[in-house]
Amino acid sequence: MIAAIRSTAACFWAVMRTKIAEQMAYRSHFILSVILLIAGDLIVPLITLLVYRSGATFAGWTLHEALLVQAIFGLAKGIAFPLFFGMVNTTLGLVREGTFDLLLLKPRSVLWMTMLRGLDLDDFGRLLSGGVLFGYALSGIDAPSIAGWLQFAALFAASLAVLCTFALLLSGLLFQWVGSSRVFDIFDSVTSFGMYPGTIYSKAVQQLLTYVIPVGLIANMPAVALLGRGGWETLGAAGASVLFLALGLWFWHAMLGRYTSAGG
């Protein structure tokens, strides 16, 4: 067990070192990319700010509370994107080029190798924008209770599981739908439901966004926990994320089984 953990950590560190060296070769481009990611992630909060500045609100949500949802969304992406979403790019590129076979030959799990190869340092920049916004949003609300923080921690883990599942679904899709970078557009459009307070949707849509396509778990439910508006029963919704993750893992492996090499 310890040997397996050591081996996994060694793989991870070896890839990280290479990625850092790679980024340092084009430092200005790296810095610009990080700044851009931060700016890009602040667009939705900017729109929220402009709407509130105009005197309008999302009923029952102050500006800081609405921004809290978007800050948590940014934080979750700041962790999930560098770790999981690189595998979408990896599958996109390697399957199109016919070189995905090389990953099949490695003496490690194919999924683990796909994830490792896709590690993306730029995306850690999202943590910065999400973190700053999170701090700003927290400064405008009552301090959350210990129970609120515990609920938040559990739901934030569920949020990461949901994002990881999306990465698995998109990556798996690319074994069949070769070379379509539009999978990112699908992700952006579907998850845009999760960037706003859940109460703006009808009850039926809220249920759909919690239990069927759980994008409401990405940011809205962790925010509700911090605001002290969710009971412990909200943790039940986290169970949906576990099922969703299991579905993602099954789907990815099923699609890998359908992969036909280009025979390069």
Add this chain to the structure above:
Amino acid sequence: MIRTVRSIQAIGIATYKEWAAYRSHMAISLLIGPVYFLVQYFIWHAVYQDRETLNGFTLEQMLAYFGIAAVINYLTFDFADWNLQMLIRTGKFVTFALRPMPHWLFALSQKIGHRSLGFWIEFVPIFLIFQFVFQVDIMPAQPLWAVATIILSFLMNFLINYCVGMTAFWLVRAEGIRRVFLLLKDISAGLFVPLSFFPEQLQKVLFFLPFQFISYVPTRVFIGDYELAGIKLSIPAIVGVQAGAVAAMAAVTLLLYHIAIRRFSGVGV
């Protein structure tokens, strides 16, 4: 002149056929467009719960704004910047430098072909979905002016993107610059929120930038009235201003192209 028109037509048709082979990539817009709009639908319904108007827009006008902006985007969408930068970085531009046609005209012809396919696969079905499923009135108030403004918006988007693409003649990796610029362009064009939501002083700046002519102006022409930074113009007047801005942008593009092409050096591709 006739030879040039025939060349444009031939390149356009070839691009149309090339992309038709990947029509599923384009057809996914039938899912993405309505999903994005559905989010807007919920957001603005929530915002308008306790008010009739916001920054001069009623709820119906706001939904129409986003619906119209979305469908116009399917007609004017452009990636000339990405394509040009890729050609320069990989050295493939050398084959275009040898052709008896400037690359900007070739790229424009490609865009005409690409968007002709987009018209059938993206614009028409999504227009019908918005109009009849979401019941948002996106019919242009003055159809002829709407056609004129879309043609001008099509050209303006191309010209700005092409200028951004030309930064690759000076920079080794221009990807970052390109993305920064495009982000600013989308914000300044009113793609995310109507420009009238911005502070008054910023609106005055945005009025004099060319970006509003890509999305904000055509959308307002569709709706039937134009206002920005407290300046109200009739539809013919704002389309006239748009035509002037496109002409100025074309002059800038040609000048930049003339300077940039001298910097290019390709190695045995």
